[in-house]
Amino acid sequence: MKNTITTIQEQKRKKDKISMLTAYDYSMAKLIDSAGINMILVGDSLGNVMLGYENTIAVTVEDMIYHTKSVVRGVKDAMVVTDMPFMSYQASVYDAVVNAGRIMKEGGAAAVKLEGGIDIVPQIKAIVKASIPVVAHIGLTPQSVHAFGGYKVQGKEEKDAKRLIEDAKAVEEAGAFCVVLECVPAKLAKLISESLTIPTIGIGAGAGCDGQVLVYHDMLGMFSDYKPKFVKNFGDVGKVMKEAFHKYIQEVKDEVFPGAEHEYAIADEVIDKLY
Numbered sequence: 001m002k003n004t005i006t007t008i009q010e011q012k013r014k015k016d017k018i019s020m021l022t023a024y025d026y027s028m029a030k031l032i033d034s035a036g037i038n039m040i041l042v043g044d045s046l047g048n049v050m051l052g053y054e055n056t057i058a059v060t061v062e063d064m065i066y067h068t069k070s071v072v073r074g075v076k077d078a079m080v081v082t083d084m085p086f087m088s089y090q091a092s093v094y095d096a097v098v099n100a101g102r103i104m105k106e107g108g109a110a111a112v113k114l115e116g117g118i119d120i121v122p123q124i125k126a127i128v129k130a131s132i133p134v135v136a137h138i139g140l141t142p143q144s145v146h147a148f149g150g151y152k153v154q155g156k157e158e159k160d161a162k163r164l165i166e167d168a169k170a171v172e173e174a175g176a177f178c179v180v181l182e183c184v185p186a187k188l189a190k191l192i193s194e195s196l197t198i199p200t201i202g203i204g205a206g207a208g209c210d211g212q213v214l215v216y217h218d219m220l221g222m223f224s225d226y227k228p229k230f231v232k233n234f235g236d237v238g239k240v241m242k243e244a245f246h247k248y249i250q251e252v253k254d255e256v257f258p259g260a261e262h263e264y265a266i267a268d269e270v271i272d273k274l275y
């Protein structure tokens with residue numbers, strides 16, 4: 001069944017938890033989509049897991065479009081959401097609409113995601129007005145890593161918690177159809193989820209959210225640069241891959257691979273003439 005802005009919002013009303021995972025290419029998107037995921041995020045985390053950057057700051061709109069195009073070709077049912085990268089929407093409302101438009105038009109995404117609350121309400125309103133669905137993202141917003149002084153849990157103090165609640169209400173009012181809560185204390189995330197009509201998608205925000213999102217490399221044990229507390233390993237795929245690579249290398253060395261079943265035949269009378 002095709003997931004849309006309507007079905008995603010319906011899931012909150014029916015208390016049917018929303019599942020979301022990242023994907024950055026065709027084959028992985030196809031695997032995840034065929035498993036029955038509701039939403040696929042082409043995250044700017046691709047800066048870390050695909051491109052090997054230290055953070056998401058250097059990721060470009062071109063990078064996001066390139067990966068979105070690959071993902072969209074592999075997806076049948078999931079709603080594809082693409083992150084707007086750093087500096088593609090912060091400087092002006094004009095930038096925000098033009099870049100969101102490119103991500104939808106050239107990339108094929110069904111929605112865009114922007115980091116920020118009250119500060120980017122004008123951008124959210126303008127993008128939504130251009131008929132592009134918006135997912136908001138508040139709490140630990142990784143594009144602000146230098147402003148935060150590192151990746152830290154957000155909303156622990158009363159003042160920060162109040163601000164987060166205001167941010168959540170502001171993005172809902174601005175027209176975002178759902179909101180990602182990243183690294184927010186579970187009880188605060190639950191309170192926010194209960195005070196909004198739009199669904200909340202948590203990452204490090206506890207079980208009280210209306211849905212969950214993870215980077216697939218993290219849940220498959222394929223990324224080792226850092227391991228946030230919110231990551232759960234759902235399979236040692238990184239280990240399985242490494243073992244398979246070792247086996248391949250050994251079989252090539254030992255002349256076990258390729259076997260006869262992997263070879264192509266040619267008629268003897270043809271090959272004899274070539275000797």
Ligand SMILES: Nc1nc(=O)c2c([nH]1)NC[C@@H]1CN(c3ccc(C(=O)N[C@@H](CCC(=O)O)C(=O)O)cc3)CN21
Nearest residue numbers: 045048049056142151152153215218223226228229230
């Ligand atoms: N592979 C990957 N997974 C992610 O979840 C992710 C990315 N990359 N890239 C972009 C951002 C960066 N993210 C991160 C990165 C590190 C922490 C982290 O180390 N958090 C500390 C919190 C420390 C505290 O304040 O208590 C932790 O120990 O969980 C959290 C989110 C989330 N996003």
Ligand SMILES: CC(C)C(=O)C(=O)O
Nearest residue numbers: 022043044045180203
């Ligand atoms: C971690 C999720 C929410 C994200 O923004 C990303 O993958 O870039």
Ligand SMILES: [Mg+2]
Nearest residue numbers: 043044045083
């Ligand atoms: Mg992101």
